[in-house]
Amino acid sequence: MAAERMADLSDAVGDRPAMALKGLNLSSCTQVSALTLVCGAIESFLEFHRMLKLIPFRSKPGPLRQKLHTHVALTGVERTFPPSDIIVSKTCPKGVITYANKVFLDVARLTESQVVGAAHSVVRHPDMPRAVFALMWSRLQAGQEIFAYVLNMTSCGDHYWVHAHVTPSFGADGQIIGYHSNRRVPDRSAVDTVAPIYRELKAIEDRAANRADGLKSSVERLNSILRDAGVSYDQYVFSLAS
């Protein structure tokens, strides 16, 4: 009973820190930092009680984590990271993050407790076309690796491009036990080539009558771009990297 009430509290607090901060006259980045601190404090409180077994651990991402980015306005500010750095994350087979390295947390401006247990879409940028993720997931679930340029969003509303290598991880029985992604900072020329293509795909998805039609048309357009270039997706992505 007590555990249920505490779990309800954990659901209920989801939007309140953001609502409380709305009344303050702070810049959006300061608001997000304050929100992050408040969320972190609430998470710590909840984790302490989970340790005491008063609140059960969730097997799916909690609302506090899922909604973090929906509170944030895009700033248009691009962030980058040194070529020697690698952003690493691992997920379970459903795409829920099980590990993120310090570079990931620093670049995304998230804490480990906000990230671990969250869906990987926690860093999703709204301008990314769904066709790219559809291709990613179809490859991964077929047991294949994929390289992709991905635009991500920080908890502040800034954005950063990555050149990602995403791979399935296999158990001793050959079954997929999760996924692993290593990301480096992409060449500017590659971003300059990919960005307008992604904008076109996103526009196709947005103007479709429904999500399914939008995704179908977007995938068809991506395939037609590759056909015109006379290359496969992999050849195209490799051709962009120096």
Ligand SMILES: Cc1cc2nc3c(=O)[nH]c(=O)nc-3n(C[C@H](O)[C@H](O)[C@H](O)COP(=O)(O)O)c2cc1C
């Ligand atoms: C290992 C791994 C890494 C991923 N990395 C990212 C990422 O950096 N950014 C991102 O937006 N989605 C990433 N995804 C894809 C997300 O799971 C998700 O499909 C995507 O954000 C689209 O979310 P949506 O379907 O809710 O729109 C990754 C998935 C896996 C399995």
